[in-house]
Amino acid sequence: MAGRRRQGHGRRVMTGTSLSPVTAEDLVEALRLEVPSLRTDASGGRRAQYSYDASNYRVPPLAVAFPATADEVAAAHRVCHRLGVPVTVRGAGTSMAGNALGTGLVLDLSRHMRRVLEIDPSARTARVEAGIVLDDLQAAVAPHGLVFGPDPSSHNRCTIGGMIGNDACGNHSVRYGRTGEHLLGLDLVLADGTRVVADRDGLHAVDEADRERVARLTASLRGVVEANLAAIRLTLGRIPRQISGYQLQHLLPENGFDVVRALAGTEGTCATVVSATVRLRPKPPASLLIALGYDDVVDAAEDVPLILTFSPAAVEGMDEAMVAAMRHRRGASSVTGLPEGRAWLYVDLDGDDPRQVTADAERLLGELKAAGRMVSGRLITDRSERASLWRVREDGAGLASRLTDGSATWPGWEDAAVAPDRLSGYLRDFRALMAEHRLTGVLYGHFGAGCVHVRLDFRPDTAEGRAAMRAFLAEAARLVVRHGGTLSGEHGDGRARSELLSVMYDQQMLDAFAAFKHAWDPEGLLNPGILVDPRPLDADLALDTGRTTATSTVFALREDPGGITAAANRCVGVGRCRSHIGGVMCPSYRATGDEQHSTRGRARTLQEMLRGALPGGWRSRDAREALDLCLSCRACSSDCPVGVDMATYKSEFLHHHYKWRLRPLSHYSLGWLPLWAALAGRMPRPVNAVMGSRLGPWIARLGGVTPKRRLPAFHGHRAWLRGVAETAQAPAAVLVVDSFTKAFRPELAGAAFRVLADAGLPAQARGDVCCGLTWITTGQLGIARRVLGRTAAVLDATEGPIVVTEPSCAAALAKDLPELVDSEAARRVAARVQTFAGALAERVAAGWRPRRVPDEVLLQTHCHQYAVFGAGQQRDLLRDLGIDKITEVAGCCGAAGNFGFEQEHYDISLAVADQALRHRLEAVAPGTPVLADGISCQMQIEHLVGDGRPGAVHLAQLLDDPQPPSPS
Template sequence: MPPVGVVFPRTPADVVAVVRGCASRGLAITGRGGGTSLAGNAIGRGVVLDFSRYMNRVVEIDATARTAVVEPGIVLTDLQAAVQAESSGDLTFAPDPSSKSRATVGGAIGNDACGNHSVRYGRTSDHVLALDLVTAAGHRLTATRTGLRATDPADDAAVEAAEMLTDELTALTADHLADFRLELGRIPRQVSGFHLANLLPENGFDVARALVGSEGTCVIVVAATVQLVPVPPNAILLCLGYRDIVDAARDTTTILDYHPAALEGIDSKIVDTMRWRRGTDSVVGLPDGAAWLYVSLDGDDPAEVRDRRDDLIAKLHANGRLVDSRVVDDAGERASLWRVREDGAGLSGRLEEGGESWTGWEDSAVAPDQLADYLVAITALLDEFGLTGIFYGHFGAGCMHIRIDFDQRTPEGRDVMERFVRRAAQLCVDFGGSMSGEHGDGRARSELLPMMYSSRMMQAFARFARIWDPNALLGPHAIVDPEPFMADLSQEGISPREWQTSFDLTPSHRVPVADFVHAVQGCIGVGRCRADTGGVMCPSYRATRDEKDSTRGRARALQEMVRTAPTVADGWASEDVRESLDLCLSCKACATDCPVGVDMATYRSEFFDHYYRTHRRPLSHHSLGRLPLWLRLTERAAPVVNALARTRLAGIGARLGGLTDRREIPEFASRKAVRANLGPRDESAAVVLLADTFTRGFRPEVIGAARRVLGDAGTTTDCRADACCGLTYISTGQLDTARTHLRAAAQILDDGTERPIVVLEPSCAAAFRTDLPELVHTDSARRVAARVRSFADHVVHLAADGWVPRTAVPDAVTVQTHCHEYSAFGAATQRKALAAVGVTQVREATGCCGVAGNFGFEKDHYELSMKVAEQALAPALRADTAPVLTDGFSCHMQVRQLDPTRSSLHLAQILDPAPPTPSTLDGGGYR
């Protein structure tokens, strides 16, 4: 549903101008924050007002009064961080939905968002004190807990509008006193519809809370005054294991008697997917079971909290359903467990076995004491329709998120989905539940509201919306006057053409769509790529703050490309898609950090391979993209090339190759230096040490250091440099050439053994591990990929076998986390390697260095690459003087660019038991 346009307002005056301009032209307006809604609440055919770019400030925090005034575009975790800093950690803003690292306060107000701790703190509406508004007529008003007034008392038109609206809202309430009292506010998560019970006399004519959850259909919020809550000083996390989610749900009423701050649940499919996508150590601390509850207990007295915990565990054992329990004391394990729960929306979208599941019936809620029976009934309904559901949710509040393997692409699948959703809605109503528990009705459920509410209540909803917005310009077709919930499905209308790809993108579970379409449609808008904290993706978005430069934005461009009637035209030749992909650094972090596993680096390579068959390639694709070829040539004449690189000719040569002249050209290794470090072959050795193109061409001394480290560990080594992963060809989309290199490498390395293949450059190791089997579809390629390890990964294995390095390691090291190693071998690989060899103080620069292979050397990308460096690496370098671990050559070059005096070493050099002096390796290359 493409909008007419998008506006990024900076002030309330901008919003007023946009509203009045749109009103005069009859254009609809949709407010948007982080765009993470799951019910179509943030899309519209008119003008979209995106508040996240500029109107994202904390205006004021009053720790004494426990209040904050904020603009609507501020991200929830940013607000929480500001509040905690201002209050010395004593206060916070309570609503904490799983999307809190990118969802905004305005979005939370629009949906009446809740979160993991809602069992204690309720919904966003419970924390809103006042809302500064722009009405559909362009008036600035302030809604409070007791009424409505003009934001500026001197604005006569606004004063008159506030009086008129107050009279109409009072009359509406008087006409529906019984309806509001009987039909609204029956269960904790009754989010469906408008929250008109707040207008009742006994609730003080609370206009502010009545507008929370109105999904942008009545007013536009330009500022909010919110209540802050104290942070309990003592809290523990108790993890409970059950046979299934129904058993877990039956124990929720017992747990609620112990006043938990949070009571959340997940099933084993989500856990299995997390481990499959991010490694076995991505989920630690779970007790035995196939479904789990997270119970947070807190209080002022630590002894009382412990006693309550012990009493609860004893009571649950007495109930007879609990399989196992564990108190999670370790902060890292707690963070690991909460991340599984918070990533549930994405993890449930693409499971380990490769199948797809979708929203549509993912947000129902019932009374907590009805939850177990409701789950039994909804499971039976799924079975009746032959559907599978993945369950997680806020068990303590009775809110259940269920992702279902609907087939929205075929007429038969859409028929099943529609019939199921209508039956599920009736089932929810039969249980006295709400079809929306926190995501809002939006385009997904508004049509179903008459099943839940009486005709009088529906008339009241319509009247409330028209009081505020007589011409229905704001957030149209949500709650009131809905379009059919099966209209405008993004999975409908996919082009039937086969999108031939070089990469094998075949899902392990068959889906009725082309493999490339299945891959790019993995993005379901979770938006973790828009988060400033946690993980490594998406470095370009963090630098530009432009949605088109996020993983999600790029996925949306590709999704539009594969539609029958695409917004993005020209298919593989699309200039729009090329522009969106241009600033992707191919860091591959999204393949791990994205809860759905969107691998934009792979999709970028695939698109560029097709795009540049009909377009002229950039010069950098010939210079850096064919680096393995040029390095073989420079190796023969390294002294001459290095001498020329120190003259004015270097800048001219860089510009001719499409490169920036603002970076130092690295020193090329001579054949003599390479041979001195490689040493003799030993085909019977226990380990294959692969000197990749980058290490051979620029850092051959690392080869020698690695050989000595492995020798120190008692390992014989077969060191070779005759296999290339084709990484530079992959990143520039020259996939035929890349496949040729990889096919040859597979033939060379598939030697009939299971010896580990240790690759010194992490990006090359990742290419062998992930790209090799996806581009070369042979058993040989798969066997080689399974044997590949990065050097840090191999050090972890050596230490686990009892090896202790002879050399004295530094006490402190700054680590530039390598994006490809992070993605292919695990986020903690380098940290675990350093811990294993005795480094006690590790500062991690967790984020892309900004060079990322050819990206940071390209003329048009230099400025952005330096902005990316400021996200993690540059601050880490300024923070201390410890040696910097840069296993990746790109990272090594960025450190040299930022601080030429800084020691930047490969892990092999840190562990080298007998490092040589530069004079022993005459011929260049040593640093």
Template sequence: MSETPVDRAGIDRSAGTRSLYAYDASSYRVLPAGVAFPGDIAEVQRILAECLGNGVPVTCRGAGTSMAGNAVGAGVVLDFSRHMNRVRAIDPVARTATVEPGVVLDALQAELAPYGLMFAPDPSSHSRATVGGMIGNDACGNHSVRYGRTSGHVVALELLLADGTHLVAERGGLRAADPTDAAAVARAAELAEGLRGIMGEHLGRIRLDLGRVPRQVSGYQLQHLLPENGFDVARALVGSEGTCAVVVGITVSLVPRPEAVQLVVLGYPDIVTGARDVPALLESAPAAVEGIEETIVDALRARRGPASVAGLPEGRAWLFVELEGPNPEALALEGKQLVTRLEGLGGLTAGRIVTDPGERAALWRVREDGAGLVARRPDGRSTWAGWEDSAVDPANLADYLADLRALLIAHGLDGVFYGHLGAGCVHIRIDFDLETEQGVAAMAAFAADAADLVRGHGGSVSGEHGDGRARSALLERLYGPELIAAFAQFKRLFDPGDLLNPGIIVDPAPLDVDLAPFVPLPLPVGSTAFAYPEDPAGFAGAAGRCIGVGRCRADGGAMCPSYQATREERDSTRGRARMLQEMIRQGPVADGWRSTEVRDALDLCLSCRACASDCPAGVDMATYKAEFLHLHHKGRIRPRTHYSLGWLPAAAALARRVPALANAVLRAPGTAWLAGIAPERAMPRFARRGAYRRARALPATGGGRLFVDSFTRAFRPEVLGAAQRVLGSAGGAPQPIDGVCCGLTWISTGQLGVARRVLRRTVARLSWGTDPIVVLEPSCAAALKHDAPRLLCTPEAAAVAARVRTFAEELEHRLDAGWTPPPLPGPAVLQTHCHERAVFGAGQSRLLARLGITGVAEATGCCGLAGNFGVERGHHEVSTAVAELSLAPALRAAARDTAVLADGFSCRTQIDHLGSPTRPRHLAELIADHLEEPR
């Protein structure tokens, strides 16, 4: 293959891209030779021909969330999620859909929703899991109690063999995709004959050992080739982890969406006691029975606050039981009867029925984020995949869990249990020591004993995640030599050259080969500026928080806006974290803090902070980006915008004296170019002289302080006046404090030495007293709350941070104290600032309801401007693409008289640039307009 970054076959061989694809969500690292993003079947065939001709193996990949190491390989990785992600056809009468392998499950569900149909399997990664990936490991999900595994819903698979032969696998055998292709017709017949030969040779063993428990996802699913199962080659290939053929098209069967659902949450003293009630629960034919332990809840409580788990009943382990049916009232009664029946069994601590859809979704998220939440436990210990997936018959589950816990103790290990208990599938993350040879050997010894244990319980070493690198070597302990020989025959029949994902299922290496979890190493030369109180290893430990679960690749929501706009792995939070990890490893990403690959990967990070609150593993890429820029540019000339925008608060202090001249300079030809500003952007105008003085003239009538940020003072002093009026009517206006700055523009551009000096002065001015500090600009509030303590590391900074409130939070306190707001109009479009959502929570929509504003349409993601990001030259296209994800459609859908609320200055600026017919306003302005004038 060519040595150029992207060769003639479309294979990207650059160090940065190869580094990104060296990982999945497992503890393995395998640097590929290249990565390709095919757009159609013909392109896949060209890539396969190139690889076959050079003896380079091929690994197929969707979202790359495999915990077993089956989505990484040393050859060429095919990522189907970027281009081959279309829904080709939906047949609502036949209840089938035909899709390409890269389509994300949630995207498919959205297209099926108008027909009242859905694809039944729903793994916890449904927001980013691709259907091709679900085929690869026979994914199941929370509702597998009712709907089973992916293999049970596959009608046909469109395949390419390693030599490019184009076939279709289905019930009854295989056929050529093009019936006029004589070579393909002959190859299909040859394969069918070979498969029947395998079945004839191993029929007894296949009948005895395969398909025994609901979640037996180990090895190849040869039981589907039995005559009584219709010789279903398509289903036999599900779960083959890309080792036999490249799937380029999938036809699946669909089921009706449930008309009503009811969630029952059950608390137990421990997970084993909860598992003992599973057989009784299954008698009620639930759609889902999921389990979690208290460590997951503790992690969520520590990361997102007590409110995030407020709906859980008393207990130290919980089962989530979901009932489905046509009648909500009947389901509610069924739920109550279920709780009563379980109380009679004696194991239940407490139970409750959850009727609110929002609360139900929040509780399900606790379960779905389990793996990421406990990757770093609240006590600081790391937990790892490797033996994170096994399954037994649900009737044997409690005894298996008790024995598995005892085995952990015998090996000196601890684990956090969760999983699909109704299907007998157990997930567990274990505190292996993967930093030493002895610890790795101990992991291998435990895995061998655990395989023997699950075999003794009649179960499977894999219940959902696939065998991959983690468990393939254990299959012989589970099945014995005859079935292993049958698996090898099956693999070589389809892939005689061992080109496709070699070493997975068949001919595996020991499970500790390629094991390379990220372990914090001494950093490249340079002193970091931030403290990382949750990470004893500092920046390196913080960057190592990412374990690859990929929530940042989800469609919709706040995280990660740049990935949603570009669909590039390097623009996801995970991609950036992996690049930082490679920098610390000193792998192909060279030059440490001076790395251009890392700089380029961080370039489109909007520093929106959504990952800080939404990433289950607690990655905070805005902080990491600021840290990197701090050291990357240290002692060097910086980009122009670091001076023009990074020093804007200082420039604004000068411009306030001569605003007319400053505005004229900003509008002058060439100014935008000199400042590095995108030509599509119009700079905001400085307020007229005297505007701030008039706004500040309102007297302080109450306690506390009102932080007047640089942008409010320079560009929108009317917000200060409005806030003083509102707070004055609500119990007392606090004393405005000006001449202070949160340092955010220096932080976001990585000028952390300057930011620290600015914050020292600000904290010194704010540190007397204990009254609240109300901040009108949400990003400034977040900087004072989050960044100041980590940059200054002083008790004074921590004390100031504890007193900071956003304007919205202050209004909540005033309402709690009995304030009656004026009647306010609806409807409204709400754009909550990303930093406010991340640091203070998404409480603005709740506040608007308390204020009586109805019909609120909330833009759920970033506005796209994100401080200096969207103003910088080269970022305008991504900035507007991010706005189109949520904000711009909400504005277009709103009537002309709809109020547009955006407390953040950058959000308001973006809304203006989008051409909104309604001027965006701070909430203080809307309320102030409806206050009664004093008589």
């Protein structure tokens, strides 16, 4: 049985009935001595990052370890077993039920144990380590025409080990079922460090010396089954998604004593999976998506039994709240192609013959129309449109954690399931229960399997809210049981539902579960508090503890009325920032694979700092370390489903952290670059001569700047004026010539001036304003506010759109200006700001076409432009201009303003570039223009391609034709 654990600071643990003398320092020292190769971390910041998953809970561990081999996992278990320290194994940490939290040692297998060990295409199997991300497995087997069937919405970051722990399913579970159905063998480590292999023939000891230990375990498991044969047969495995509790039915004689299947869904409470042999399936050659619109999710559920007669691969449902959340966060264009309705079903049909699949789809539409509940429906055959619609379903779950009115929604009852033919009745009663408790939420899920996900607007931050939450969950449990359902359909019971298992199962079955766990883990050290001897569902809630709150911030944080605490608490742990594909965030995590350097890891560290759990408050060294590799690229503000804006939080933190203190040298050199550039512009020749001499690298080091980069030459302070002479046309816009352009690429001002004039938008060029970006990113917000206040006053006196050639400066004026300067002028100016691409897009829509356009480009979109003005702004413009081939770099360049030029960040900057940019540059055909509007992007590209090869050009330079048109 699991022992009780002391809560609070987490520096000691309770095991059995006595207080263990083991501290974090003791544990780390024991691991260092016995497993010297194992990296272990008990720092405050690391413990903060692993105190949370994607659930409502907070459980600080003693320490976190990052094993690289099964031997290290086994050795760590042996140490913890001897010391009586609990062990929790973790993959991506995306559990919504609190399955991935523990008071002892947390083993993160996702950092290093993520390899494909073997693929056998003829047998259609693969052997993989438990920490491998599902999408990485899919990429490895795709060349063989194979797939791993289960596909949770978190497929781009969830691990196979986590999927086994929860017996996860996914969007196509109607076709592929649960993860356990695809397991052929498991390599296990028991609580005492014993290595065991489980396959369909039973359990086998890896070491000869452990044969007797494994034989006793096998006998104990058989004894549990023999003592409960009738109860297991009558109670378990009744519906497709019955995952709550342990799956003891797989150990029945008629099921072949299948230990592998029985271990799926045990949530790390019985054994640690270090690798698995999985069954693969051939990828269907033809598939087609049908989108169906309904007035109501209950109507949609009524049609599920009819749809299932067509043997679909997927039947997914969602309500209008999810779509509204997606449009609110990502814009109206993020959801296109949905048929009319207020609730929707996605039905995926597949097969060998495309014509037959289409015929089946049309027949299904006909039968649904005849049934009378469907409002409208359409077939989607275009791959890009299908991907866009699926993205609504996959990303919507995270987006739904914050409703359009700004209120938060929470898991806790997000995973109940019933038989598909009882789904409509359950949903009808469930919505009545929500109304009775005055709760609202977002309904979605795997309707074809009867599994409903819902996030509800609980109030776990107040005593009354927690009491109401507990009362609702108890009634919801009784409701789903009345409908013959299960508390969990794929997320596991975890801390959220384990206490409620007594509503679903009688005492005999609960005792059988306890005996099953005891056979595996007699001391109760593996993930205690879950399934057996559970913690109360309202214990360890993250918002059920006091916290210190910063009383004031320089940024207004208008979208977070609760200030910096509310802003940091936007992170609910869905882990989208841990993906290595799609979007741009989080560049440093993609380069390091370290949770500390993910947006989530930083947000969790800030949460703990603001809670008072990390020493120092704003002076916290742990928080500074977590934020150090944040590139301030802003991508999280758009890519994160809940809009965590780490660039802003970092600036605010640096402002307070270094207030009245000496700052890093780069804050004085790069942070004050507009001033130094203006001074250098008064005497560019001697400055360039000195910086180009042997003294240059030495001076760079003195300023905290890496000498490994060639610094750009300064231009005269009036050089930019040569191309922007006044014209006879009355100005219709303002062209802001930023400090970077004036100092390092003054020719761009003339190109932009000419292109705007040609497009019918003659501009007055202003080089007397500054966006304050370098002071913002280095946290010198007092100076930034003064600079921006003056800029707002100057630009507010002008008319027309404000076109900014440098994307990062445009983003600062559009986003940071109204957050730092509380004036109507600031808000008016911010509303007028456009990127150069944005301004031209309007002119193209009005019919303008440039005189010269290349056939092909390689496009590096600036991260700030991506985040603030839209991911596809520049790409869409290029397409509208008729450019046939656009190769887009999917990721950050790695320079990111001052980051890539700081001496201590140079290596990470290049590692980020290696993720995508370098490969694209190496593959681009000679003569193909490389388009990058941001000066930091341009300088990184120039650095990567080296001398003798052309670098990147700005959009204005790409389209500029300095020669006037010949007279007609």
